[in-house]
Amino acid sequence: MLGLRRWRRPWLGVLAAIALMLPLVVSKPFAIDIFIRVLLFAFIGVAWNLMGGYAKQLSLGHAAYFGLGAYTSTILQIRFGISPWIGMFAGGMVAMAASLPIGAVCFRLRGPYFAISTIATAQVLMLLFLKFRDFAWGAEGTTLPNLGNAPLMMQFDAKAAYYYIALALLAIGLAITYRIERSRMGYYLMALGEDEDAAEAIGVNVLRIKRQVYLISAFLTALAGTFYVQYIYFIDPNTAFSFNVSVEAALVSIVGGIGTLWGPVVGTVLLEATSALLQSWLGSSHGGVQLTVYSLILIAVILWRPSGLLGVLTEAYGRIAYAGPSREREGPLDG
Amino acid sequence: MLATVAQAIVNGLLIGGIYALVSIGVTLIFGVVKIVNFAQGEFVMIGMYISFFLATRFGIDPLASLAVSMPVLFVVGILLQHFLIRRVLALGDMPQIFLTFALSLLLINVALLLFTANYRTVQTPYTEMAIHLGPLYVAVGKLIAFVVAMVLSAVLWVFLHATDLGKAMRAAAQNRDVAMLMGINPDRVFCVAVGVALALAGAAGSLLMPFYPAYPLVGQVFVLMAFVAVVLGTLGNVTGALIASLMMGVAESLGIQFVGADSGLIVVFLMLLLTLAFRPSGLFGGWTR
Amino acid sequence: MAEALVVRNLSKRFGGLRAVQDLSFSVNENETVALIGPNGAGKTTSFNLITGYHRPDAGSVLAFGRELVGLRPYDICAHGLARTFQVARPFGKMTVLANVMTGAFLRDKKPEVARARAREAIDFVGLSAKEHVPARDLTTIDQRRLEMARALATEPRVLLLDEVMAGLNPAEIDQAVALVGKLSQRGLTIVIVEHVMRAIMAVARHIVVLDHGQKIAEGNPKEVVANADVIRAYLGTGYVHVATPGEGRC
Numbered sequence: 123m124l125g126l127r128r129w130r131r132p133w134l135g136v137l138a139a140i141a142l143m144l145p146l147v148v149s150k151p152f153a154i155d156i157f158i159r160v161l162l163f164a165f166i167g168v169a170w171n172l173m174g175g176y177a178k179q180l181s182l183g184h185a186a187y188f189g190l191g192a193y194t195s196t197i198l199q200i201r202f203g204i205s206p207w208i209g210m211f212a213g214g215m216v217a218m219a220a221s222l223p224i225g226a227v228c229f230r231l232r233g234p235y236f237a238i239s240t241i242a243t244a245q246v247l248m249l250l251f252l253k254f255r256d257f258a259w260g261a262e263g264t265t266l267p268n269l270g271n272a273p274l275m276m277q278f279d280a281k282a283a284y285y286y287i288a289l290a291l292l293a294i295g296l297a298i299t300y301r302i303e304r305s306r307m308g309y310y311l312m313a314l315g316e317d318e319d320a321a322e323a324i325g326v327n328v329l330r331i332k333r334q335v336y337l338i339s340a341f342l343t344a345l346a347g348t349f350y351v352q353y354i355y356f357i358d359p360n361t362a363f364s365f366n367v368s369v370e371a372a373l374v375s376i377v378g379g380i381g382t383l384w385g386p387v388v389g390t391v392l393l394e395a396t397s398a399l400l401q402s403w404l405g406s407s408h409g410g411v412q413l414t415v416y417s418l419i420l421i422a423v424i425l426w427r428p429s430g431l432l433g434v435l436t437e438a439y440g441r442i443a444y445a446g447p448s449r450e451r452e453g454p455l456d457g
Numbered sequence: 458m459l460a461t462v463a464q465a466i467v468n469g470l471l472i473g474g475i476y477a478l479v480s481i482g483v484t485l486i487f488g489v490v491k492i493v494n495f496a497q498g499e500f501v502m503i504g505m506y507i508s509f510f511l512a513t514r515f516g517i518d519p520l521a522s523l524a525v526s527m528p529v530l531f532v533v534g535i536l537l538q539h540f541l542i543r544r545v546l547a548l549g550d551m552p553q554i555f556l557t558f559a560l561s562l563l564l565i566n567v568a569l570l571l572f573t574a575n576y577r578t579v580q581t582p583y584t585e586m587a588i589h590l591g592p593l594y595v596a597v598g599k600l601i602a603f604v605v606a607m608v609l610s611a612v613l614w615v616f617l618h619a620t621d622l623g624k625a626m627r628a629a630a631q632n633r634d635v636a637m638l639m640g641i642n643p644d645r646v647f648c649v650a651v652g653v654a655l656a657l658a659g660a661a662g663s664l665l666m667p668f669y670p671a672y673p674l675v676g677q678v679f680v681l682m683a684f685v686a687v688v689l690g691t692l693g694n695v696t697g698a699l700i701a702s703l704m705m706g707v708a709e710s711l712g713i714q715f716v717g718a719d720s721g722l723i724v725v726f727l728m729l730l731l732t733l734a735f736r737p738s739g740l741f742g743g744w745t746r
Numbered sequence: 747m748a749e750a751l752v753v754r755n756l757s758k759r760f761g762g763l764r765a766v767q768d769l770s771f772s773v774n775e776n777e778t779v780a781l782i783g784p785n786g787a788g789k790t791t792s793f794n795l796i797t798g799y800h801r802p803d804a805g806s807v808l809a810f811g812r813e814l815v816g817l818r819p820y821d822i823c824a825h826g827l828a829r830t831f832q833v834a835r836p837f838g839k840m841t842v843l844a845n846v847m848t849g850a851f852l853r854d855k856k857p858e859v860a861r862a863r864a865r866e867a868i869d870f871v872g873l874s875a876k877e878h879v880p881a882r883d884l885t886t887i888d889q890r891r892l893e894m895a896r897a898l899a900t901e902p903r904v905l906l907l908d909e910v911m912a913g914l915n916p917a918e919i920d921q922a923v924a925l926v927g928k929l930s931q932r933g934l935t936i937v938i939v940e941h942v943m944r945a946i947m948a949v950a951r952h953i954v955v956l957d958h959g960q961k962i963a964e965g966n967p968k969e970v971v972a973n974a975d976v977i978r979a980y981l982g983t984g985y986v987h988v989a990t991p992g993e994g995r996c
Contacts, residue, residue, distance in 0.1 A: 231688070235692075239733075243726070306855050320831065324849040324900050325824055325849065372555075414563060
């Protein structure tokens with residue numbers, strides 16, 4: 123069992139190879155669409171997880187940054203002709219800037235009240251964008267001009283291209299999470315997630331760390347927003363700031379394994395698979411079924427396995443692996 | 458001009474009464490059980506649907522249906538505490554938040570499946586009636602709702618301060634461990650607290666039916682207001698929640714009157730911001746930390 | 747000898763309760779001072795005031811000449827003042843090593859350095875064998891050791907220990923006393939809140955006695971134990987009688 127760590131790398135290689143080859147093997151657009159959804163929401167989940175999973179700052183308003191990213195790149199593209207590649211980055215910057223005042227207000231509250239205030243911020247943004255006809259098209263939203271195959275403007279004929287972009291985003295998110303986990307910030311995030319006061323007592327500048335992780339989380343979420351607009355060629359306030367986005371961002375991490383690297387990915391695969399199954403059984407006419415099932419899953423997870431699927435596996439792994447003498451480990455859960 | 462302001466204030470107070478019922482429930486659960494009930498709005502929704510069906514099937518006036526919605530939701534509250542909430546109490550913040558949040562999602566979507574998203578309304582003889590007090594126009598439905606809300610709040614106050622069970626609840630809210638040492642059974646107290654809170658939510662629903670439509674998402678509006686009122690009025694403070702709710706009702710009403718029709722949420726958020734900036738522990742909070 | 751910690755006129759009310767009233771005492775560098783008093787005397791509140799968890803209504807706290815009042819707990823820790831909590835507060839999900847590393851990170855960002863320093867602290871308290879155990883799986887006494895290791899990893903100059911001996915059996919008390927002695931040998935200034943007389947007598951050169959938030963006595967162990975006010979505070983008036991020199995109770 124001590125060798126477990128050594129054969130993690132090959133597994134990763136296999137996974138990466140599968141991920142890279144998937145669109146070449148499975149070419150049905152319907153399937154690729156599902157894969158893209160999984161990759162995208164796993165990415166959003168990873169972004170959320172940094173804040174909500176490790177630091178236990180349960181934001182239910184991440185759609186705010188999703189929407190800001192989406193709108194920034196769209197406005198820059200349509201009004202100023204700027205490429206969404208740049209717009210994506212600009213959206214990230216806007217989201218980061220927004221996270222500062224929002225954080226300043228919301229971090230004054232703890233626990234559930236923090237969550238509520240984040241919900242409120244996303245709602246307020248939605249309302250603002252519903253009103254702003256002048257530069258943001260108000261309630262009707264807008265469609266993106268279809269430029270055919272225009273890679274420089276992030277538009278592609280081949281669906282697979284979107285798949286690879288989403289894959290790249292997810293890879294970036296995972297890489298960032300991996301680096302943070304093993305750095306001082308990772309330890310600080312976990313510590314403050316466990317016990318803020320005790321963390322302060324040993325020198326953790328809790329407020330600063332919260333602010334920093336929020337910046338990162340907001341930035342990444344905004345990237346997802348831009349991607350989504352480019353993928354569906356449409357934006358409006360209800361889609362961009364949708365509460366469902368906020369919920370799913372949190373849900374996938376909780377179900378899959380809160381505060382773990384792969385948790386959001388596992389959670390997304392599970393939830394999207396469930397969703398796809400439901401759609402094929404019941405058809406998409408039953409509006410409330412998907413969320414009903416999601417919420418039942420969530421309740422079940424909370425009552426029986428609050429640390430999420432991966433949490434269970436990690437705990438089991440821990441019990442097996444640490445039976446031996448100590449070795450050089452890497453992260454806050456291993457030492 | 459003065460008349461417009463006065464009218465806005467009156468309207469605000471009236472709806473504030475309903476907000477009070479919802480927010481008192483939230484703050485009661487938070488104060489006693491130390492958990493935030495994200496699903497409180499959904500119980501208002503349930504109350505509304507109960508009244509709706511009693512009205513359309515049996516012709517029972519929504520006000521009379523209080524006699525059904527309140528006890529039913531009281532029992533639901535006891536079951537909720539005993540079977541669900543109790544199991545997550547020891548688990549910490551995150552599972553608690555997500556439990557009631559998931560419950561909220563569940564109830565909304567089940568309602569969507571059962572009743573569809575259509576607005577359901579009830580017409581009563583007094584739905585369109587209004588009293589004229591000078592230049593002021595007071596909708597009878599809303600007035601009745603306000604009066605009943607105040608009566609219920611007063612009854613709750615008496616319960617909390619003058620009965621043994623109520624005092625036990627306050628004791629458990631202040632210090633659970635010591636209360637246990639005094640022989641107070643926390644689970645029993647919690648069940649009653651949740652039951653009462655949900656009964657109040659149900660009452661709010663029934664009272665709303667004469668002048669407000671029922672639909673699956675209706676609770677979301679009220680719960681957001683309620684949460685801000687709870688923060689504003691200091692977490693766990695029942696009187697605070699009442700006063701804060703009235704204040705918010707007025708602020709929202711003035712906002713709608715003078716700023717714009719959908720400025721309600723912005724007003725709410727502004728109030729939240731101001732509270733957090735200047736008095737994070739709420740208007741009635743003592744020391745923080 | 748430098749004054750490591752100077753507390754002057756510290757006061758704090760909570761509503762109607764005057765938790766700490768006009769408390770003043772000082773601790774020299776490398777000294778070990780015990781803060782004792784009956785329950786509710788304000789000992790832990792004093793710690794909370796000194797370490798920034800509550801803001802005092804009045805008074806000042808100087809650590810090596812620097813004013814601490816108004817600073818956040820993490821700044822105070824950065825200035826060299828560490829504390830343990832009466833009820834251990836480990837980061838449950840994280841391993842022992844990770845817990846202590848979190849403290850070590852205060853002084854150096856690099857994980858390898860923090861890890862090495864953390865290992866030293868863990869070794870000092872005797873938890874090396876349990877390095878990779880998640881903190882929530884530790885026994886209570888090991889969690890206390892962890893508290894201490896974590897505080898030590900921040901490389902404090904002044905260490906505030908809040909009832910570390912509570913609930914220990916005599917053998918364990920001896921171990922804990924030895925640990926405190928070793929800390930003192932390394933040059934640490936220590937302020938210890940304790941009820942266990944035996945431990946206090948063994949480690950403290952100087953004792954400050956609190957009752958109802960006020961300092962009622964101060965001095966070396968022998969003086970304090972014979973002090974009429976101290977006896978009255980702990981046992982009531984009936985137990986006070988004039989003690990002749992040599993008639994000490996321990």
